[in-house]
Amino acid sequence: MSYRNDSDSVELGECTRNPGYKDADGDGPAARDNISVSDSEEKRDSIGVKRLSDARDEYTQIKPYAGMPKEVLVLYSSKARYRVPREILFWLTVCCTLALVAVTIAVIALSPKCLSWWQASPVYQIYPRSFKDSDGDGVGDLKGIREKLDHFEYLNIKSIWISPFYRSPMKDFGYDVEDFRDIDPLFGTMKDFEDLLAAMHSKGLKLIMDFIPNHTSDLHRWFNLSRTRDPHYEDYYVWTDCKPDGPKPNNWVSIFGNSSWTYDEVRGQCYLHQFLKEQPDLNFRNPDVIKEMIDIIHFWLEKGVDGFRMDAVKHMLEAPHMRDEPQVDPNKPPELVTTEWDLHSDYTTSQVGLHDILREFRAQMDIYSQEPGRYRFMVTESYDYEEVYKTMMYYGSRLEKEGDFPFNFYLLDLPHNTSGVWAKHLVHLWMGNMPKGKWPNWVVGNHDRTRISSSAGRLYVRAINMLLLTLPGTATTYYGEEIGMENINVTASQIQDPAGKYNTSASRDPQRSPLQWNADTNAGFNEKTNLTWLPLHPDYETVNVEAQMKDDGSVLAQYRFLNTLRQSELPLNRGWFCYVHADANVFSYIRELDGLKRAFLIVVNFGKESAVTDLSSVRELPDELKVLMSTTIANDGKVFPKSRIQTEVGEGLVIQYSTNTRFNPNHPEECYISEKACYLETIDILYKC
Numbered sequence: 010m011s012y013r014n015d016s017d018s019v020e021l022g023e024c025t026r027n028p029g030y031k032d033a034d035g036d037g038p039a040a041r042d043n044i045s046v047s048d049s050e051e052k053r054d055s056i057g058v059k060r061l062s063d064a065r066d067e068y069t070q071i072k073p074y075a076g077m078p079k080e081v082l083v084l085y086s087s088k089a090r091y092r093v094p095r096e097i098l099f100w101l102t103v104c105c106t107l108a109l110v111a112v113t114i115a116v117i118a119l120s121p122k123c124l125s126w127w128q129a130s131p132v133y134q135i136y137p138r139s140f141k142d143s144d145g146d147g148v149g150d151l152k153g154i155r156e157k158l159d160h161f162e163y164l165n166i167k168s169i170w171i172s173p174f175y176r177s178p179m180k181d182f183g184y185d186v187e188d189f190r191d192i193d194p195l196f197g198t199m200k201d202f203e204d205l206l207a208a209m210h211s212k213g214l215k216l217i218m219d220f221i222p223n224h225t226s227d228l229h230r231w232f233n234l235s236r237t238r239d240p241h242y243e244d245y246y247v248w249t250d251c252k253p254d255g256p257k258p259n260n261w262v263s264i265f266g267n268s269s270w271t272y273d274e275v276r277g278q279c280y281l282h283q284f285l286k287e288q289p290d291l292n293f294r295n296p297d298v299i300k301e302m303i304d305i306i307h308f309w310l311e312k313g314v315d316g317f318r319m320d321a322v323k324h325m326l327e328a329p330h331m332r333d334e335p336q337v338d339p340n341k342p343p344e345l346v347t348t349e350w351d352l353h354s355d356y357t358t359s360q361v362g363l364h365d366i367l368r369e370f371r372a373q374m375d376i377y378s379q380e381p382g383r384y385r386f387m388v389t390e391s392y393d394y395e396e397v398y399k400t401m402m403y404y405g406s407r408l409e410k411e412g413d414f415p416f417n418f419y420l421l422d423l424p425h426n427t428s429g430v431w432a433k434h435l436v437h438l439w440m441g442n443m444p445k446g447k448w449p450n451w452v453v454g455n456h457d458r459t460r461i462s463s464s465a466g467r468l469y470v471r472a473i474n475m476l477l478l479t480l481p482g483t484a485t486t487y488y489g490e491e492i493g494m495e496n497i498n499v500t501a502s503q504i505q506d507p508a509g510k511y512n513t514s515a516s517r518d519p520q521r522s523p524l525q526w527n528a529d530t531n532a533g534f535n536e537k538t539n540l541t542w543l544p545l546h547p548d549y550e551t552v553n554v555e556a557q558m559k560d561d562g563s564v565l566a567q568y569r570f571l572n573t574l575r576q577s578e579l580p581l582n583r584g585w586f587c588y589v590h591a592d593a594n595v596f597s598y599i600r601e602l603d604g605l606k607r608a609f610l611i612v613v614n615f616g617k618e619s620a621v622t623d624l625s626s627v628r629e630l631p632d633e634l635k636v637l638m639s640t641t642i643a644n645d646g647k648v649f650p651k652s653r654i655q656t657e658v659g660e661g662l663v664i665q666y667s668t669n670t671r672f673n674p675n676h677p678e679e680c681y682i683s684e685k686a687c688y689l690e691t692i693d694i695l696y697k698c
């Protein structure tokens with residue numbers, strides 16, 4: 010390889026084969042064509058056009074090389090063998106991008122809505138007086154709840170409903186609110202609340218507050234201004250003319266018994282109270298009252314609470330005509346009409362306009378739900394008994410949303426008739442009346458009702474927990490149900506419940522005893538002094554959280570297993586629910602999802618004797634069924650022929666099986682689903698179908 014060294018350039022000899030080369034700076038052989046050169050160069054280039062023509066011929070034959078000038082690149086880029094692959098790659102990229110976008114849009118469009126937090130987890134009710142005492146006064150408080158948040162992580166529970174902790178004179182243990190924007194000192198301070206809320210959110214827990222719209226305490230500022238006829242507050246409550254020693258305005262009766270009317274000497278009129286006389290009813294026909302309550306909702310939503318349980322909503326409006334309500338027994342002397350059961354509550358509950366108010370509450374909460382991942386939940390409380398259609402109205406309509414669901418109290422009646430047929434009847438009472446596409450829920454206990462372990466019997470506690478956690482929808486667990494706590498015995502001198510002081514048989518204290526954490530003094534509820542606001546159950550040394558955490562066969566362990574199973578298995582958390590069998594003892598149903606081979610058969614014995622259930626007529630079931638979990642731990646893993654499934658009294662079975670044949674297509678009248686979804690196994694996704 011030869012080279013020539015000039016003052017400003019170095020050329021490789023081989024490069025002279027490209028005389029047409031011209032770089033970006035104008036240098037190179039072609040750029041120097043018009044510059045005087047040495048005689049030897051002139052002679053060498055005298056060949057002229059022929060040499061240039063030959064060079065161009067050679068130039069077109071050379072292969073592309075790294076660092077080639079743009080002229081070479083342009084020359085070769087237009088050739089078919091380079092242009093065609095390039096265009097193919099370009100359009101292939103475009104097509105793949107469009108396909109990816111289309112698939113993404115299709116997946117989003119076809120995917121069912123994800124379950125919200127209130128659907129994915131049971132709702133756990135804390136009665137704050139009884140959960141955990143942190144300061145040794147014998148009464149539970151907000152700091153005590155914060156100390157025990159790990160309990161919910163252990164149970165895999167995300168939704169916590171805390172009963173009232175507003176400032177209150179405690180005539181009805183917090184349901185008589187003196188100030189909706191303050192914390193009662195018995196439970197702590199606003200800072201304690203804010204610390205609790207922050208700690209809950211840091212653990213992924215949601216806080217649901219009790220909201221009491223129907224009434225306030227008679228010590229509330231509004232009531233004191235209303236009774237003195239302040240122009241703005243004069244009509245904040247329901248007032249009517251009456252005389253202190255004369256007849257009441259009508260025959261309306263309080264929930265706690267006797268007349269709903271009390272004479273106020275300051276104002277010289279009677280005020281309405283559908284609960285205690287210390288709980289005057291607000292007048293929701295006054296727009297200012299609605300605005301006040303909405304402002305209170307905003308106050309707590311700004312604090313960061315995740316939802317509200319709306320208390321006693323059916324009582325919020327009364328008929329303006331205030332006529333006497335019809336008696337259940339028309340022949341009963343009016344002076345003997347003293348309880349709510351003596352009257353048809355036609356004029357004091359579920360009045361026209363009630364749902365408009367609740368929908369306005371919902372609309373305000375939806376404003377705060379627009380923040381990603383911060384949906385605000387609303388549940389309503391209304392005991393409508395046999396008038397289930399009234400309860401269903403709290404779901405709202407197709408055009409207007411109301412509550413996410415109303416509480417379903419019908420399973421509270423399970424102890425009335427322990428049988429499979431009765432259990433199915435109570436379940437179907439809800440499922441058969443629930444509006445299409447809505448989300449069910451199940452309650453077996455709360456602060457107002459006898460504990461299910463006492464009303465049904467300890468023998469059935471595990472089976473009832475299995476029912477709660479395998480039915481479709483959201484289960485509500487009252488504190489202590491996860492360990493099978495029972496009612497306590499309370500003597501007349503020990504009664505704390507105001508309702509019990511009016512009528513000892515109506516006391517709600519037995520189901521409100523302190524939660525049993527361990528076998529230590531005061532069951533771990535109060536570790537600083539020897540005080541508890543109510544007596545402990547004598548079984549706390551064996552029936553407690555700590556002991557049951559160590560026992561794989563305990564009520565607590567089984568509750569935890571079932572809750573975890575429910576949240577991890579698509580058929581249980583959002584699949585079809587289908588009735589399979591019900592008789593004097595056994596209630597059985599299937600949970601399945603279209604497209605998913607794995608399904609679950611639930612068999613629960615609510616009867617009074619052991620049973621053998623024959624499901625051989627259910628052709629969708631395999632011939633042999635293996636028990637995934639039994640409430641009798643010794644039966645875990647047993648295999649039964651489907652013609653002879655054995656259960657003992659109070660035993661429940663979760664049977665997992667695999668099949669390609671779904672039950673629901675052949676029995677549509679026996680099956681329910683809130684939002685239909687199908688599973689595509691090949692790519693492991695859910696889609697609308």
